[in-house]
Amino acid sequence: xxxxxTKGITKxxxxxxxxxxxxxxxxxxxxxxxxxxxxxxxxxxxTTLLNIIGGLxxxxxxxxxxxxxxxxxxxxxxxxxxxxxxxxxxxxxxxxIPVLTAAENVEFIMLLQGISKxxxxxxxxxxxxxxxxxxQADKRPSKLSGGQQQRVAVARALASKPSFxxxxxxxxxxxxxxxxxxxxxxxxxxxxxxMTFIFSxxxxxxxxxxxxxxxxxxxxxxxDVTR
Amino acid sequence: MxxxxxxxxxxxxxxxxxxxxxxxxxxxxxxxxxxxxALQNGSxxxxxxxxxxxxxxxxxxxKKGYYDDPxxxxxxxxxxxxxxxxxxxxxxxxxxxRLESFAMASYGNQTKGVxxxxxxxxxxxxxxxxxxxxxxxxxxxxxxxxxxxxxxxASQLKIGVGDTIVFISQGYHGVNSAGKYTVKGLLHFGPPDxxxxxxxxxxxxxxxxxxxxNLISTLIIDIDDRSNLPGIIKKLKSQVEPDLHxxxxxxxxxxxxxxxxxxKLNGVYIxxxxxxxxxxxxxxxxxxMMIKERSYEFGILIGIGMKRxxxxxxxxxxxxxxxxxxxxxxxxxxxxxxxxxxxxxxDMSHMEKGLDNMFDQYGFEPVLPTAFxxxxxxxxxxxxxxxxxxxxxxxxxxxxxxxxxxSMKN
Numbered sequence: 001x002x003x004x005x006t007k008g009i010t011k012x013x014x015x016x017x018x019x020x021x022x023x024x025x026x027x028x029x030x031x032x033x034x035x036x037x038x039x040x041x042x043x044x045x046x047t048t049l050l051n052i053i054g055g056l057x058x059x060x061x062x063x064x065x066x067x068x069x070x071x072x073x074x075x076x077x078x079x080x081x082x083x084x085x086x087x088x089x090x091x092x093x094x095x096x097i098p099v100l101t102a103a104e105n106v107e108f109i110m111l112l113q114g115i116s117k118x119x120x121x122x123x124x125x126x127x128x129x130x131x132x133x134x135x136q137a138d139k140r141p142s143k144l145s146g147g148q149q150q151r152v153a154v155a156r157a158l159a160s161k162p163s164f165x166x167x168x169x170x171x172x173x174x175x176x177x178x179x180x181x182x183x184x185x186x187x188x189x190x191x192x193x194x195m196t197f198i199f200s201x202x203x204x205x206x207x208x209x210x211x212x213x214x215x216x217x218x219x220x221x222x223x224d225v226t227r
Numbered sequence: 228m229x230x231x232x233x234x235x236x237x238x239x240x241x242x243x244x245x246x247x248x249x250x251x252x253x254x255x256x257x258x259x260x261x262x263x264x265a266l267q268n269g270s271x272x273x274x275x276x277x278x279x280x281x282x283x284x285x286x287x288x289x290k291k292g293y294y295d296d297p298x299x300x301x302x303x304x305x306x307x308x309x310x311x312x313x314x315x316x317x318x319x320x321x322x323x324x325r326l327e328s329f330a331m332a333s334y335g336n337q338t339k340g341v342x343x344x345x346x347x348x349x350x351x352x353x354x355x356x357x358x359x360x361x362x363x364x365x366x367x368x369x370x371x372x373x374x375x376x377x378x379x380x381a382s383q384l385k386i387g388v389g390d391t392i393v394f395i396s397q398g399y400h401g402v403n404s405a406g407k408y409t410v411k412g413l414l415h416f417g418p419p420d421x422x423x424x425x426x427x428x429x430x431x432x433x434x435x436x437x438x439x440x441n442l443i444s445t446l447i448i449d450i451d452d453r454s455n456l457p458g459i460i461k462k463l464k465s466q467v468e469p470d471l472h473x474x475x476x477x478x479x480x481x482x483x484x485x486x487x488x489x490x491k492l493n494g495v496y497i498x499x500x501x502x503x504x505x506x507x508x509x510x511x512x513x514x515x516m517m518i519k520e521r522s523y524e525f526g527i528l529i530g531i532g533m534k535r536x537x538x539x540x541x542x543x544x545x546x547x548x549x550x551x552x553x554x555x556x557x558x559x560x561x562x563x564x565x566x567x568x569x570x571x572x573x574d575m576s577h578m579e580k581g582l583d584n585m586f587d588q589y590g591f592e593p594v595l596p597t598a599f600x601x602x603x604x605x606x607x608x609x610x611x612x613x614x615x616x617x618x619x620x621x622x623x624x625x626x627x628x629x630x631x632x633x634s635m636k637n
Binding site for chain 2: 051054056057076077080081083084085089091095097098099100104108109111112156160
């Protein structure tokens with residue numbers, strides 16, 4: 001089952017002054033349950049591709065179909081709703097809400113979805129347990145290590161029961177131990193719950209664990225290997 | 228809603244310094260604006276009180292037509308009925324009778340036009356504190372056949388206490404009026420015009436001089452507090468015979484004073500506008516600081532699915548809470564401040580000599596008190612709070628223009 005389909009995506013920054021072609025016609029299909037790494041050198045267009053797939057940025061041309069919806073044609077308000085319901089985000093810098101505790105960060109997205117308090121709290125406990133930091137639930141992000149924050153970010157990404165999780169350089173700020181723990185958690189969620197993960201990375205440890213590796217260079221896919 | 232309040236509340240305490248600066252700027256804005264307005268209202272209230280209590284009173288009763296065409300032939304009877312009326316009306320202290328007309332005054336070879344005021348010395352003193360203006364000689368008694376004259380007039384006529392002054396005028400219904408009186412006292416008036424023309428004579432003597440026994444030109448309304456005036460005027464108007472008498476309020480008696488007050492207040496409003504502008508920039512600075520500090524977070528929140536409208540509401544709630552705290556603190560601090568200067572007015576007599584003279588020239592006390600008026604507190608609190616809300620719309624505008632990717636890059 002296809003979750004994401006991009007057709008001929010291009011992205012040009014500064015089109016009127018000094019055009020920078022970040023993506024040059026990317027066609028990519030992601031199916032449910034994939035564990036995909038998008039790799040490539042800095043400036044190859046990995047993050048831009050992820051942002052466009054996640055509806056955080058707009059393509060200059062082309063089509064992005066997520067769960068059967070062309071997200072390049074929907075309004076800003078509907079796109080926000082779409083992100084909330086369909087996509088889980090894990091960012092390189094964790095991007096947790098600093099004034100909320102770990103549990104509240106996970107709960108926040110469900111609150112936006114209008115889920116009842118009982119269900120929210122039950123799921124928060126489950127998710128924090130699944131990422132192994134249930135004992136840190138009442139701590140704010142500033143009191144957590146980088147690895148712990150990223151695990152909270154993963155729990156938050158999964159809270160809304162999204163169609164897939166987009167992770168932009170999720171291990172870039174983590175040490176080896178935290179990276180291994182995070183990858184174990186995500187691999188487990190992928191295998192046991194069938195959650196689709198798409199990473200952008202140049203971390204070899206992540207690339208080694210991915211079952212599909214899409215390589216970008218100069219805004220184009222130069223290889224797509226499924227292992 | 229609960230999460231919105233929680234987010235707003237925690238964001239407020241997230242950067243204590245920013246919160247303190249924002250609340251302080253709102254606090255001082257409210258405090259200054261209340262104090263400035265209270266000082267202006269109080270000073271003008273005192274000046275009006277000074278002007279009215281020194282001569283005109285807060286209202287006057289005349290024979291119908293006197294206000295439009297004042298003259299010695301438009302007089303009203305002064306009977307004991309008026310005393311009964313004053314007792315029936317709450318906050319009305321007394322009626323003070325006066326017989327006012329013009330005459331020529333002469334001493335030696337000097338002649339001068341003067342205004343003769345026939346007065347009941349005790350009642351007049353209760354209203355205008357006239358005895359306090361005596362600079363030489365003694366205050367009048369009701370049965371005296373003497374006069375008190377302004378010292379400027381005495382200087383022009385080269386006359387002193389104990390000398391005899393002669394008056395000639397046209398009396399009631401054209402009778403010839405003439406008489407000579409001993410100068411019993413000299414009076415000092417601040418306004419130069421009054422100081423050159425005022426003559427005070429006991430009422431019975433003045434009535435005899437003008438040939439109008441039991442008649443007066445003006446009955447001045449002496450009241451306990453200006454705020455009670457509208458009620459008193461209303462009752463008086465219902466009690467007097469509309470065909471015989473007219474009740475005139477101070478705004479009609481001294482329109483120049485009212486116009487001067489309005490002109491001065493317009494200046495104050497311009498000053499307040501400048502103050503509000505400075506205040507607005509202060510508050511706007513803290514809002515800008517907040518937006519700059521949190522644009523990254525705004526990008527994340529919108530990125531993960533928080534609608535711009537909801538995020539705007541959280542930020543608005545934060546600014547409303549900060550605004551309420553600052554406004555409340557400002558009002559609380561302003562209460563004792565305004566009250567202190569109401570009881571202990573700023574004394575201008577210790578200032579420059581010229582300033583002191585200026586107050587004396589206009590007949591005003593050289594003090595600037597504040598007015599403790601609830602409407603001043605409420606209006607300034609509302610204005611500053613509305614300024615906060617208006618400035619908060621900039622934050623909302625910014626949220627509606629956040630691009631998640633760009634914000635997160637920053």
